[in-house]
Amino acid sequence: RYLGELPDQQQGNVEMLSGLQSQLYAESNALEQAKQQRIYLESLAAAYRRQARAGGAPGTDGGATPLAVIDKTIADLDARLTALLAKYTSKYPDVVRTRQQIDEWQAMRRKAVAARSVPATETEPAAGAENSAGAAGSLVPNITEVQSRLKATEAEIGFHTGQAERLRSRIAETEARLRLTPLRQQQLADLTRDYQNARDNYQSLLQKKLQSALATSLEKREEGERLRVLDPASLPQRPVSPNRLEIILAGWAVGLAAGVGLVAAGEMNDQTLRGTCDVHDLLPCPLLARLPVLLSPRDARRRLWLRAAEVAGLTLLAAATTGFAIYVVLAA
Secondary structure, three states, X not given: OOOOOOHHHHHHHHHHHHHHHHHHHHHHHXXXXXXXXXXXXXXXXXXXXXXXHOOOOOOOOOOOOHHHHHHHHHHHHHHHHHHHHHHOOOOOHHHHHHHHHHHXXXXXXXXXXXXXXXXXXXXXXXXXXXXXXXXHHHHHHHHHHHHHHHHHHHHHHHHHHHHHHHHHHHHHHHHHHHXXXXXXXXXXXXXXXXXXXXXXXXXXXXXXXXXHHHHHHHHHHOOOOOOOOOOOOOOOOOOOOOOHHHHHHHHHHHHHHHHHHHHHHXXXXXXXXXXXXXXXXXXXXXXXXXOOOOOOHHHHHHHHHHHHHHHHHHHHHHHHHHHHHHHHHXXX
């Protein structure tokens, strides 16, 4: 129903629209060239008619001669060809068409030059009159040829006009389909969603039907026996592993051993003199006197606060680790 307006056809419509626009551009160029060709041919036909009315003498009525019209047309076509070659290659359709027109006008120019070369002698008026009549008669085939070319150009204009109208109609249809694509996409999404819901419902009912048929078959095969769980599986009250109490005790032991080891290592590497025995062992001189450490009241209070902070921190740390260990063991 909506063929050509569906979302998966949008890219194709875009490409089709681009191709149609290119064709319309080419048809428009061809139409413009045909119209310009018609103008040139109408000018040339008018020049031939003026020359025929003047008795075949060129330029007697003050208008442009056919040869001048042809030369101007060829000059315009050469200028157009030069402009086209500046943008396109020699195989471009407009370039090929312009070259064909130049060749046709060159052929018409050769015929006009041949018709203009009819001899006319001023000393023989009768012969001059006959030559003028003959020249006027020789213009008839040229006028006929121009009129036939003009009719062919009119037919070409009609053809290109019809093609352009057809392309515009197709472009309008394609643009209309592109404008309707978002709407069709929304409608398709709604339809697909409803279809998917119905399909899921159908699959669910089919699965239930299969399960029911399987249960019925099993019941018939077991001759009415029913399967019933007598004792459900019992779960352990406590985890089997890991033993968190052992992990905590091992952590305490490792921490205590590490602390003692660090203190022992520090004492062994400490070279500070802390008593008279250390001084006596270090120096061979006899010890005459020993001065105690004299602390100011401020330093004494500071040392007291540091000792209290150390004791409090150690107590809090021990209490926290003990409480955490109890919580972990009880929670397990």
